[in-house]
Amino acid sequence: MMLDQDPARIDAGQVYRRLLGYVKPYWRMFAVSILAMIAFAATEPLFAAMMKPLIDGSFVDRNEEMVRLMPIALVALFLFRGIAGFINAYFLSWVGRRVVADLRQQMFEHLLRAPTHYYDRQGSGHLLAKLTYNVENVATAASTSITTLVRDGFTVIGLMAYMLYINATLSAIFLIIGPVIAGAVKYATKRFRRHSHRIQDRVGALTQVAQEAIDANRVVKAFGGQDRESKRFSQINEKTRSLQMKMIATEAASVPLVQLISAVAIAVIVYLSTMQGLREDISVGTFMSFVVAMGLLLPPVKRLTSVNAHLQQGIIAAQSLFELLDAEEERDQGRRTLTRAAGRIEYRGVTHVYTPDKPPALQDLSLCITPGERVALVGRSGSGKSSLASLLPRFYDATAGEILIDGIPIQDLTLASLRAQISLVSQDVVLFNDTIENNIAYGLPSPPSREILERVARDAHALDFIQALPAGFATRIGDRGVMLSGGQRQRLAIARAMLKNAPILILDEATSALDTESERHIQAALKELMANRTTLMIAHRLSTIENADRILVLDAGRIIEQGRHAELLALGGQYARLYRMQFHDGEDRAVSA
Numbered sequence: 247m248m249l250d251q252d253p254a255r256i257d258a259g260q261v262y263r264r265l266l267g268y269v270k271p272y273w274r275m276f277a278v279s280i281l282a283m284i285a286f287a288a289t290e291p292l293f294a295a296m297m298k299p300l301i302d303g304s305f306v307d308r309n310e311e312m313v314r315l316m317p318i319a320l321v322a323l324f325l326f327r328g329i330a331g332f333i334n335a336y337f338l339s340w341v342g343r344r345v346v347a348d349l350r351q352q353m354f355e356h357l358l359r360a361p362t363h364y365y366d367r368q369g370s371g372h373l374l375a376k377l378t379y380n381v382e383n384v385a386t387a388a389s390t391s392i393t394t395l396v397r398d399g400f401t402v403i404g405l406m407a408y409m410l411y412i413n414a415t416l417s418a419i420f421l422i423i424g425p426v427i428a429g430a431v432k433y434a435t436k437r438f439r440r441h442s443h444r445i446q447d448r449v450g451a452l453t454q455v456a457q458e459a460i461d462a463n464r465v466v467k468a469f470g471g472q473d474r475e476s477k478r479f480s481q482i483n484e485k486t487r488s489l490q491m492k493m494i495a496t497e498a499a500s501v502p503l504v505q506l507i508s509a510v511a512i513a514v515i516v517y518l519s520t521m522q523g524l525r526e527d528i529s530v531g532t533f534m535s536f537v538v539a540m541g542l543l544l545p546p547v548k549r550l551t552s553v554n555a556h557l558q559q560g561i562i563a564a565q566s567l568f569e570l571l572d573a574e575e576e577r578d579q580g581r582r583t584l585t586r587a588a589g590r591i592e593y594r595g596v597t598h599v600y601t602p603d604k605p606p607a608l609q610d611l612s613l614c615i616t617p618g619e620r621v622a623l624v625g626r627s628g629s630g631k632s633s634l635a636s637l638l639p640r641f642y643d644a645t646a647g648e649i650l651i652d653g654i655p656i657q658d659l660t661l662a663s664l665r666a667q668i669s670l671v672s673q674d675v676v677l678f679n680d681t682i683e684n685n686i687a688y689g690l691p692s693p694p695s696r697e698i699l700e701r702v703a704r705d706a707h708a709l710d711f712i713q714a715l716p717a718g719f720a721t722r723i724g725d726r727g728v729m730l731s732g733g734q735r736q737r738l739a740i741a742r743a744m745l746k747n748a749p750i751l752i753l754d755e756a757t758s759a760l761d762t763e764s765e766r767h768i769q770a771a772l773k774e775l776m777a778n779r780t781t782l783m784i785a786h787r788l789s790t791i792e793n794a795d796r797i798l799v800l801d802a803g804r805i806i807e808q809g810r811h812a813e814l815l816a817l818g819g820q821y822a823r824l825y826r827m828q829f830h831d832g833e834d835r836a837v838s839a
């Protein structure tokens with residue numbers, strides 16, 4: 247569950263101001279739209295006022311000029327109204343769509359710079375919902391509220407002023423009804439605000455569940471998880487529906503309530519105007535004008551009473567966007583840069599805690615790796631191998647201790663410079679839905695030449711299979727590279743790392759889950775990749791690391807043994823035990839258990 251702020255504590259004014267900031271660059275278009283709204287609003291009292299000459303002049307007095315003029319005036323009025331309405335809607339939407347696009351872009355860019363733990367905590371479904379549903383909500387709510395406030399606001403003011411002008415007594419009745427309406431509105435919107443807030447959270451949860459099931463569709467099938475997923479989805483689906491119904495009910499109940507109050511007001515006025523005394527001073531045309539004005543007053547008043555609901559909805563949605571935008575970015579305060587590191591790595595008393603309620607993933611770990619050294623990390627699952635590796639490119643910042651590259655603390659380097667020193671090939675190869683060529687050249691400022699591309703592909707033992715594909719390097723590999731085998735994907739990742747040509751290499755189980763044939767290829771590819779690079783490799787298969795310069799055995803976030811393969815075997819400790827276990831199994835099998 248996402249922890250959005252309590253809606254009651256949101257500073258609405260601040261949210262408005264911030265939203266307006268997004269409108270500011272487009273204030274001219276916005277101003278045009280507002281002016282069009284006011285022009286539109288002016289047509290309503292004009293229409294009511296037209297009733298007086300229409301009835302008194304054309305019908306009662308049979309004034310020739312009036313008879314000819316009125317139909318033309320009527321058409322002209324509606325033509326003007328139509329144009330104003332169009333300009334209002336078009337320009338407001340124009341500004342709205344720009345703001346939506348700007349917000350989305352800004353959020354997306356912020357996400358790209360968000361620290362890894364932010365992703366860990368939020369879940370992709372919630373983030374996606376913010377980027378799609380919530381942004382849309384802000385735009386809709388904002389344009390509806392602005393239109394209502396300005397257009398309907400001015401309409402009401404214009405009509406009231408006109409009514410006051412033609413008959414003060416009758417108009418006074420309206421002013422008495424006002425507070426009653428306001429009270430009803432206040433009650434309704436309080437509930438609305440609560441529901442709206444919860445619904446947005448629900449939609450995030452809905453996306454999350456759906457997305458998980460879509461991404462994991464093979465696991466779901468293989469483990470017969472359809473029923474479970476279906477139940478999980480149906481629970482959230484049902485909850486969303488019932489919440490939505492509550493919101494609709496609240497909204498639906500508030501509208502007729504307001505209408506009823508207004509109808510009573512009209513009834514009272516009709517009754518009063520027909521009373522003796524009053525009737526004499528009012529012409530038929532004046533009375534008609536007044537009644538028409540009252541009738542015209544109803545729809546905008548009705549909309550004005552629900553404007554608060556829209557505003558609340560918008561504020562809550564906007565708040566959730568701003569929360570994302572205000573989330574801290576990756577800290578990148580270092581100013582030093584390295585052109586090409588020699589590749590000396592040092593960990594000094596590094597402790598890393600992901601969540602305070604769990605034991606540290608790394609505990610006071612110290613380690614020194616010389617340039618060009620190949621260091622292997624082994625240890626039970628959860629012993630901290632990946633954590634150790636992910637601190638180096640600063641995917642996470644160590645809770646305590648210091649990490650240095652070439653003697654420079656990594657926080658003192660710019661993130662870009664630090665990460666330029668590191669190539670990463672991880673267990674779960676991530677490829678983009680793009681061509682093979684673009685996947686290999688990912689992150690490069692300019693596309694590499696065909697020769698270079700073929701060379702790295704050959705070195706990564708990937709050239710043969712790439713050339714066998716229908717479109718060669720131009721083949722699109724589908725979402726996350728689904729069109730390729732696991733081994734092929736891994737070799738593409740190795741080619742990518744080769745092309746990056748960074749002095750430090752991290753291999754997180756780069757050879758996991760491969761058959762002997764692919765593994766042979768990949769071993770050969772990796773050997774090429776490791777040449778002249780400081781390498782940190784994590785492997786469950788001990789056979790793949792036997793010729794590392796040094797092997798570190800991790801347990802519960804500490805290094806418990808280190809040395810060469812033969813030394814560690816002779817030591818007869820955990821490494822020897824792990825090794826014997828794999829050896830006796832007769833095949834390379836992961837030691838994680």
Ligand SMILES: Nc1ncnc2c1ncn2[C@@H]1O[C@H](COP(=O)(O)OP(=O)(O)OP(=O)(O)O)[C@@H](O)[C@H]1O
Nearest residue numbers: 366600601607626627628629630631632633634838
């Ligand atoms: N993003 C994270 N958030 C919270 N805890 C985490 C996170 N990543 C790892 N941990 C925890 O840190 C500990 C070490 O995890 P790590 O991934 O470093 O182990 P590992 O040695 O790489 O294991 P494996 O061999 O299974 O890959 C584990 O207890 C794990 O639960």
Ligand SMILES: [Mg+2]
Nearest residue numbers: 631632633754
């Ligand atoms: Mg790991």
